[in-house]
Amino acid sequence: xxxxxxxxxxxxxxxxxxxxxxxxxxxxxxxxxxxxxxxxxxxxxxxxxxxxxxxxxxxxxxxxxxxxxxxxxxxxxxxxxxxxxxxxxxxxxxxxxxxxxxxxxxxxxxxxxxxxxxxx
Amino acid sequence: xxxxxxxxxxxxxxxxxxxxxxxxxxxxxxxxxxxxxxxxxxxxxxxxxxxxxxxxxxxxxxxxxxxxxxxxxxxxxxxxxxxxxxxxxxxxxxxxxxxxxxxxxxxxxx
Numbered sequence: 001x002x003x004x005x006x007x008x009x010x011x012x013x014x015x016x017x018x019x020x021x022x023x024x025x026x027x028x029x030x031x032x033x034x035x036x037x038x039x040x041x042x043x044x045x046x047x048x049x050x051x052x053x054x055x056x057x058x059x060x061x062x063x064x065x066x067x068x069x070x071x072x073x074x075x076x077x078x079x080x081x082x083x084x085x086x087x088x089x090x091x092x093x094x095x096x097x098x099x100x101x102x103x104x105x106x107x108x109x110x111x112x113x114x115x116x117x118x119x120x
Numbered sequence: 121x122x123x124x125x126x127x128x129x130x131x132x133x134x135x136x137x138x139x140x141x142x143x144x145x146x147x148x149x150x151x152x153x154x155x156x157x158x159x160x161x162x163x164x165x166x167x168x169x170x171x172x173x174x175x176x177x178x179x180x181x182x183x184x185x186x187x188x189x190x191x192x193x194x195x196x197x198x199x200x201x202x203x204x205x206x207x208x209x210x211x212x213x214x215x216x217x218x219x220x221x222x223x224x225x226x227x228x229x230x
Contacts, residue, residue, distance in 0.1 A: 037219070046122060047157075047165065047208055049219040062218055096164055101176075106155040106210050106219065108176065110164035 002026040004097050004111035011117050018084040018118075022097030022111060023077070030055040030075045033103045038071070038082045040093040041113075050095075053080055087118045123148060124209050124222035131228040132199045140225045142192040142209030148220055154192035155210040156185055158203075159224075165208060169194060196227075204229045 008020040022036070029036065035052035042048075051061035053071040061069050070083040084091060094115050098107035125143040132138040142154065154172050157165035167176055169185035172192065184195045192209055209222040 046224040047159075047210075047221045049221065051218075060217055063216060101167070101170060105153075105170060106167070106212075107165075108167045108170070110166075113164055 002099065002109050004099065004109060006095060006097050006111045006114040008095065008114045008116055010115065011119065012087060014088050014118055014120055015086055016118075018082070018087050018091065018116060020082045020095055020097075020114065020116070021079050022081070023079050024099075025078070028075075029073065029078050029080065034100055035060075035103065036073075036080045037098045037100065037107060039096045039098055039107070039110075041096070042090070042093045048093075050082065055080075089118050092116065092118045122223040123213060123216070123220035124211060126207075126209060126222035126225045128223065129226050129228065131230055132196075133230045134199055134201065136199045137195060137197045138199055138227065139196075140194045140207050140209075140227070142194070142222050144190045144192070144211055144220075145213075146190060147215040148190075148211040148213040149187060149192055150190040151214055152212040154185065154187050156183075156192075156194045157208045157210065159206045159208065161205075168207075199229055201229050203227060 003025045005023045037052040038050040053059035059071045068085045073080045094113040096113045097111045099109040101108035156169035158168050159165045172187040173185045182198045207225045213220045
């Protein structure tokens with residue numbers, strides 16, 4: 001059974017770069033045609049798709065974040081990562097990683113999420 | 121402002137039928153499938169409906185979905201207290217080239 005687990009800093013200061021990793025267990029990140037995704041949820045608010053990445057490195061992003069966002073994959077660690085530069089308080093959120101049900105569907109497997117707080 | 125529009129709240133009494141609507145555009149629900157998620161407090165979203173009207177295994181048949189034109193709908197029959205949660209609709213958007221979510225609907229079981 002596939003499991004996803006996010007890991008990250010928890011607390012950070014404005015202008016820093018947020019780095020999160022999603023470790024995939026129970027299956028290989030490179031044995032499929034999926035675009036693995038990042039989704040976030042600010043406190044008390046709705047869900048927001050951030051971006052998705054294929055194990056080949058091909059990716060696509062939310063337009064409003066594109067200038068600050070980098071997605072990457074490390075197949076040797078069976079991980080994919082998110083890097084978001086110049087964070088502000090508006091980037092405070094629970095960050096989830098997720099896998100789509102099929103390459104053409106939305107997400108059926110989610111990690112438990114990790115809270116990231118940006119505060120001075 | 122979410123690309124897909126949902127009512128912020130809905131409510132019903134146990135045993136009732138409740139529907140939650142999701143309004144979109146040609147570039148998303150008008151062309152692509154709709155999905156529904158249930159999110160209980162403090163937990164990750166759970167897939168309830170995929171490809172407009174399909175239920176993953178394990179999801180009770182009290183939950184059903186439909187799509188017409190640029191709108192999707194989630195219906196819950198035989199409402200139970202454990203259905204109290206936030207519900208989100210999702211679709212792919214061809215113009216934005218990304219996944220778009222509704223703002224979420226908080227369902228209260230009275």
